Amino acid sequence: MWIVELSFTPDPRRLEFRTAHRDYLATLHQAGSLRMAGPLADDSGAMMIFDAETREDLDRLIAPDLYFTAPGVTVSSIRQWSPIYT
Numbered sequence: 797m798w799i800v801e802l803s804f805t806p807d808p809r810r811l812e813f814r815t816a817h818r819d820y821l822a823t824l825h826q827a828g829s830l831r832m833a834g835p836l837a838d839d840s841g842a843m844m845i846f847d848a849e850t851r852e853d854l855d856r857l858i859a860p861d862l863y864f865t866a867p868g869v870t871v872s873s874i875r876q877w878s879p880i881y882t
Contacts, residue, residue: 797831797877798854803841807868817863829857831882841872851876 804810821844824830833844848854854874858864864871 797879798846798848798851799873799875799877800844800846800854800858800871801841801873802843802864803870803872804839805868805870810863810866810868813863813866813869817861820861820863824857845877 821830821833824846825833829847831845831847833842835842846854846857848857851874863869
């Protein structure tokens, strides 16, 4: 599994990409590639947990989503995670 953390700036242009981003995440969730996703309570960023064998597989999953490169959005960390309980 992989944890992807985003951080947001006040730039409102990111909101132009949000609907398509959420639609794409819903598709990944339905396919079983995305376990959880959502914004932080203070809207300073978001966190997503993906099922992917390798970093390359993860990169292929997120590449089509323009939100990850939208103005006001920064990928602040990508970490592999080994949960004990799921």
